[in-house]
Amino acid sequence: xxxxxxxxxxxxxxxxxxxxxxxxxxxxxxxxxxxxxxxxxxxxxxxxxxxxxxxxxxxxxxxxxxxxxxxxxxxxxxxxxxxxxxxxxxxxxxxxxxxxxxxxxxxxxxxxxxxxxxxxxxxxxxxxxxxxxxxxxxxxxxxxxxxxxxxxxxxxxxxxxxxxxxxxxxxxxxxxxxxxxxxxxxxxxxxxxxxxxxxxxxxxxxxxxxxxxxxxxxxxxxxxxxxxxxxxxxxxxxxxxxxxxxxxxxxxxxxxxxxxxxxxxxxxxxxxxxxxxxxxxxxxxxxxxxxx
Amino acid sequence: xxxxxxxxxxxxxxxxxxxxxxxxxxxxxxxxxxxxxxxxxxxxxxxxxxxxxxxxxxxxxxxxxxxxxxxxxxxxxxxxxxxxxxxxxxxxxxxxxxxxxxxxxxxxxxxxxxxxxxxxxxxxxxxxxxxxxxxxxxxxxxxxxxxxxxxxxxxxxxxxxxxxxxxxxxxxxxxxxxxxxxxxxxxxxxxxxxxxxxxxxxxxxxxxxxxxxxxxxxxxxxxxxxxxxxxxxxxxxxxxxxxxxxxxxxxxxxxxxxxxxxxxxxxxxxxxxxxxxxxxxxxxxxxxxxxxxxxxxxxxxxxxxxxxxxxxxxxxxxxxxxxxxxxxxxxxxxxxxxxxxxxxxxxxxxxxxxxxxxxxxxxxxxxxxxxxxxxxxxxxxxxxxxxxxxxxxxxxxxxxxxxxxxxxxxxxxxxxxxxxxxxxxxxxxxxxxxxxxxxxxxxxxxxxxxxxxxxxxxxxxxxxxxxxxxxxxxxxxxxxxxxxxxxxxxxxxxxxxxxxxxxxxxxxxxxxxxxxxxxxxxx
Numbered sequence: 001x002x003x004x005x006x007x008x009x010x011x012x013x014x015x016x017x018x019x020x021x022x023x024x025x026x027x028x029x030x031x032x033x034x035x036x037x038x039x040x041x042x043x044x045x046x047x048x049x050x051x052x053x054x055x056x057x058x059x060x061x062x063x064x065x066x067x068x069x070x071x072x073x074x075x076x077x078x079x080x081x082x083x084x085x086x087x088x089x090x091x092x093x094x095x096x097x098x099x100x101x102x103x104x105x106x107x108x109x110x111x112x113x114x115x116x117x118x119x120x121x122x123x124x125x126x127x128x129x130x131x132x133x134x135x136x137x138x139x140x141x142x143x144x145x146x147x148x149x150x151x152x153x154x155x156x157x158x159x160x161x162x163x164x165x166x167x168x169x170x171x172x173x174x175x176x177x178x179x180x181x182x183x184x185x186x187x188x189x190x191x192x193x194x195x196x197x198x199x200x201x202x203x204x205x206x207x208x209x210x211x212x213x214x215x216x217x218x219x220x221x222x223x224x225x226x227x228x229x230x231x232x233x234x235x236x237x238x239x240x241x242x243x244x245x246x247x248x249x250x251x252x253x254x255x256x257x258x259x260x261x262x263x264x265x266x267x268x269x270x271x272x273x274x275x276x277x278x279x280x281x282x283x284x285x286x287x288x289x290x291x292x
Numbered sequence: 293x294x295x296x297x298x299x300x301x302x303x304x305x306x307x308x309x310x311x312x313x314x315x316x317x318x319x320x321x322x323x324x325x326x327x328x329x330x331x332x333x334x335x336x337x338x339x340x341x342x343x344x345x346x347x348x349x350x351x352x353x354x355x356x357x358x359x360x361x362x363x364x365x366x367x368x369x370x371x372x373x374x375x376x377x378x379x380x381x382x383x384x385x386x387x388x389x390x391x392x393x394x395x396x397x398x399x400x401x402x403x404x405x406x407x408x409x410x411x412x413x414x415x416x417x418x419x420x421x422x423x424x425x426x427x428x429x430x431x432x433x434x435x436x437x438x439x440x441x442x443x444x445x446x447x448x449x450x451x452x453x454x455x456x457x458x459x460x461x462x463x464x465x466x467x468x469x470x471x472x473x474x475x476x477x478x479x480x481x482x483x484x485x486x487x488x489x490x491x492x493x494x495x496x497x498x499x500x501x502x503x504x505x506x507x508x509x510x511x512x513x514x515x516x517x518x519x520x521x522x523x524x525x526x527x528x529x530x531x532x533x534x535x536x537x538x539x540x541x542x543x544x545x546x547x548x549x550x551x552x553x554x555x556x557x558x559x560x561x562x563x564x565x566x567x568x569x570x571x572x573x574x575x576x577x578x579x580x581x582x583x584x585x586x587x588x589x590x591x592x593x594x595x596x597x598x599x600x601x602x603x604x605x606x607x608x609x610x611x612x613x614x615x616x617x618x619x620x621x622x623x624x625x626x627x628x629x630x631x632x633x634x635x636x637x638x639x640x641x642x643x644x645x646x647x648x649x650x651x652x653x654x655x656x657x658x659x660x661x662x663x664x665x666x667x668x669x670x671x672x673x674x675x676x677x678x679x680x681x682x683x684x685x686x687x688x689x690x691x692x693x694x695x696x697x698x699x700x701x702x703x704x705x706x707x708x709x710x711x712x713x714x715x716x717x718x719x720x721x722x723x724x725x726x727x728x729x730x731x732x733x734x735x736x737x738x739x740x741x742x743x744x745x746x747x748x749x750x751x752x753x754x755x756x757x758x759x760x761x762x763x764x765x766x767x768x769x770x771x772x773x774x775x776x777x778x779x780x781x782x783x784x785x786x787x788x789x790x791x792x793x794x795x796x797x798x799x800x801x802x803x804x805x806x807x808x809x810x811x812x813x814x815x
Contacts, residue, residue: 050662054642138459139466146467231463234419234450234470243452250453252424253579253634253651254658 039268046072046262053257072258076249081236082263085244088154089267092240093222095158100165100218101211107166108173108210109199113182127171130164134227137163145232156232157240161225165218172217176210177203212281220271241267407498408707415446415701416709419474421454421692424654424727431723439712445705454478455634458776461485464697472700473709475525478578478690479776482514482522483769489521490696490703492710496520499714503732509758510731512766514693522693525713526720526728529689529754530582532673533641533656534648535666538568547648547673550683551590551616554648554676558624561647568647570624571640572617573632573781574788578690580632580781581761583650585688586675588613588780589763592682595774595804600765603808603815606801609682614793617784630785642666648673652690653727653748672750675757689729689758691767717741726751729758770804770811779803 041061045053049066058064076082111123141160142151150156180203188198204211229243239247245263249256275282418436423429433449440447452460454477461481464470465488476482482489492514500506506524514522534547542560544553561568572587573580593610596603621629624647628636638655640646642663649655659667675687696706713720720728721741726748730736736755743749762771774780783800787793808815 051664054639054644054663054666056643056645139462142463142467146469151467151469227459230452230456231459234452234460235448236450243456246456247422247452250455250635251422251426252454252654253638254424254654255635255638 039265039272042261042265042268045257046259046265048258050258069258072256073262075256076245076259076262076266080248080259081239081244082241082266084237085239085241086267088238089223089240089242092154092157092161093219096161096165096222097215097218099158099162100169101214103162103166104169104173104214105204105207105211107170108175109177109203111170111174112177113185123171123174126167128167130167130171134164134225138227138231141228142231150232152233152235152238154233154238154240157222157225157228160228160232161218161222165221169214169218172214173207173210176207176213180206209281212278216274216278216282219274223267223271407711408495408704410443410445410705410708411702412444413446414705416440416448416473416705417471417701418447418449418709419457419460419471420449420451421457421475421477422451423724424652425657425724428720428724428728431719435713435716435719436709439709443705443708445709447709468699471697472702473694473696473706476514476522476693476695478528478692480514480522480691480693480767480772481776482693482695483516483772485695486516486519486521486769488698490698490700490706491519491521492523492694492696492707493520495707495710496523499523499711500732503714503717504734505732507731507733507736507755507758509689509691509760512762513691513731513760514695515766516769522695523710524691524693524731525710526730527689527691527758527760528652528727529729529751529758530586530650530652530675530687531751531754532648532650532675533653533670534673535568535646535669536671537669538565538647547671548676549674550677550679551587552679555616555620555623558620558647562624567645569626569640569645570620570648571629571632571637571646572620572625572650573634573636574621574629574785575632575636575781576778577632577634577636577781579634579637579651581775581778582688582690584613584617584780584784585759585761585763586650586686587617587678587784589686589688589759590676590678590684591616592678592680592684594764595762595771596765596808598764600762600768600770601808601813603801603804604764605804606797609678609680610800611793611797612680613678614784614787614796618787618793621788641670653725653751656747657725657727672747674750674753685757686759686763687754687757689760691731691760729754768811768813770808770813773807773811774804777803777807779807 044061044063047068047070048063049069049071052058052064052066055064107126111119111126141163145151145156145160148159150159184206185198185202188202189195193201223240224242226242226246229240233239233243236244241263245260245267249260249263420429420432423432429451436447436449439445450471457474457477458479458481460470461474464474465485496506507527509527510524513524514520532547538561539545539547539557541564542557544557548554548557558570572583588610591609591613593607593613594604596605628640637646637649637651638658641649641651641655642659644663644666653672656667656670656672659670675685677683677685694710696703700706714732717730717732717735718741721730721735721743724742725745726740726742729751730740736752738752739749740752743751760767761775762768765771779800783796783803786799787796791799805815
């Protein structure tokens with residue numbers, strides 16, 4: 001009798017657990033569809049022939065009557081400077097990541113560890129600068145860029161992007177450094193390390209997750225900016241992807257949808273892969289930094 | 293140890309904060325002024341006729357008296373080239389005989405002073421929009437290179453999307469650097485940047501007489517305080533692109549000749565198939581600007597007085613046009629028109645749902661490759677006439693214009709390039725299929741280059757029904773702002789969304805007056 005009751009209770013519990021799991025996965029499925037649908041649609045559009053793209057009777061999420069085509073991708077690679085823009089984008093993104101790390105890590109450490117007057121306010125202040133929209137900043141910035149002789153050069157973007165990556169990343173790193181127990185650092189110093197030595201040997205290795213987060217964040221922001229890329233650079237050989245595809249594939253009121261989607265897809269894939277590989281670290285970095 | 297580290301980091305932090313704060317603080321820099329506060333004009337713009345040579349008949353008159361034959365496209369909905377050709381508007385025949393159409397490219401200037409000279413070894417950076425016809429960009433790039441090689445000038449051409457040109461110009465204006473010669477695309481900002489642009493009056497006076505004078509719309513374009521701060525390179529006409537088969541099914545063998553008939557036809561087409569709709573954008577896009585100007589102008593409504601000092605948008609004619617807009621929306625549009633950008637009406641036509649749109653020929657030409665069935669069943673229709681005593685046939689068009697920054701490497705070299713570019717009009721007319729509509733009278737002599745295709749020949753009759761923004765005055769600084777803030781489509785949209793047409797018009801008038809007064813005009 002008791003065994004039967006225990007068995008029934010166990011079954012009820014397992015059913016409850018199953019129901020809970022089903023609900024969670026149903027919710028996740030809905031979210032995955034909502035998040036993934038645009039990318040899937042982009043993929044289909046990139047390989048769908050024009051007659052099907054403009055045929056309203058053709059279901060947009062499947063390939064239709066005319067099958068699959070590579071003409072949009074061919075146009076992208078053969079008739080535009082896409083490879084040059086992709087190369088430029090990569091150069092800018094990598095340079096911005098390095099510059100951001102160079103500034104944000106020490107600045108974040110200082111704000112987290114060196115308890116000087118106004119440190120908290122300064123942390124908030126630095127974060128606030130991130131909130132100033134680029135549409136307000138591009139005009140004064142262009143003057144600075146022009147003064148230092150970088151107007152219409154790829155270098156202008158490498159100089160400009162850190163103005164919005166460093167503030168946020170500094171704030172992020174400051175939050176992250178606070179999660180590293182000071183006792184560990186102190187122990188290193190008791191063992192003979194200087195502060196810099198303790199940072200290099202103890203703090204930075206423990207903060208790799210945060211640094212990955214900062215790197216991914218800076219890389220993504222650099223890749224997706226439009227307004228600075230548009231206003232600082234015009235020469236075809238200096239353009240980055242965001243401006244290049246729009247420039248060459250939107251002509252007046254005619255949009256080359258297939259090639260535009262192909263360009264966006266190809267540009268988006270590396271970032272998606274980056275996120276997939278480092279997702280756990282990214283989440284840990286964001287949450288670790290955010291709760292402190 | 294601790295103290296030293298803290299100082300070091302504080303120093304580092306200070307170094308970091310300075311550029312960030314400097315950059316952020318710069319947001320309030322007065323350099324933003326050119327984009328947000330157009331240059332303080334202005335004396336009343338002078339009527340074009342007093343400052344420009346060789347005028348044709350007044351635009352209004354020409355529009356209202358457009359020849360009957362030109363208004364009747366041939367059977368089966370195809371535009372009638374022959375009819376248009378034999379009954380050219382007065383202005384077209386008024387062009388001096390034997391003028392530029394027969395002149396060889398590069399012919400010496402006929403009048404207007406000495407031609408500008410190129411400086412050997414100079415550089416010339418040109419900014420253009422990414423033209424709808426890619427072949428034009430190819431042609432232009434090759435031409436610019438060969439011109440540069442010939443003149444020993446280092447020429448570099450950049451193309452960007454048209455919608456992004458104002459932001460780019462704002463940046464260049466702020467930096468005082470960038471390109472030397474550029475093209476305003478539809479959004480004319482000659483008055484906004486008047487203090488930073490080179491006066492092109494000499495070029496205007498040089499090129500005009502060479503080709504029989506400037507067209508009426510070109511005369512008012514880029515004229516700021518009596519100076520030519522920009523000169524029209526070409527206009528982009530906005531015919532009606534329509535489905536011959538849908539109209540035929542509804543009992544119309546050709547595109548309706550006037551707006552009331554067009555409304556009636558639209559109603560019948562939709563009654564036959566509720567998916568077959570028309571579309572004029574009721575949103576903040578350039579197509580919305582000129583589409584609704586075509587309706588208002590054709591009904592007889594005008595934006596301002598001829599001298600450009602008084603707002604005249606509130607009138608019985610504008611009210612009738614707004615009421616027509618409401619009726620047309622109810623009869624033939626869906627709410628997608630509220631969210632359209634400039635590609636919205638193109639997509640409507642290409643999808644096969646569109647019964648008609650008012651757009652440049654781009655939508656029609658694109659259909660050839662992207663939607664062959666649509667192309668096969670479509671044609672180009674003439675601008676319909678508006679009703680009433682002041683009604684006429686008036687098409688709102690886009691204008692593009694050359695301008696040179698004051699900090700150009702060598703302004704004379706840039707001017708010389710412009711002059712020589714006009715001499716290539718046959719080439720650029722041909723390569724664009726007439727999409728680049730010329731701004732000079734003699735270039736309108738039939739047959740016009742690029743318009744040999746029977747479907748396009750109707751465009752040869754467009755010159756005297758083409759109007760840039762600002763009718764009946766000039767495209768002045770205030771109109772530039774009216775255009776840039778999309779007052780016209782928003783005025784109609786308010787009525788369509790449920791406000792009374794009278795209230796919508798009143799709102800429109802108040803916006804016009806506010807903008808005019810901001811620019812120092814009585815309003």
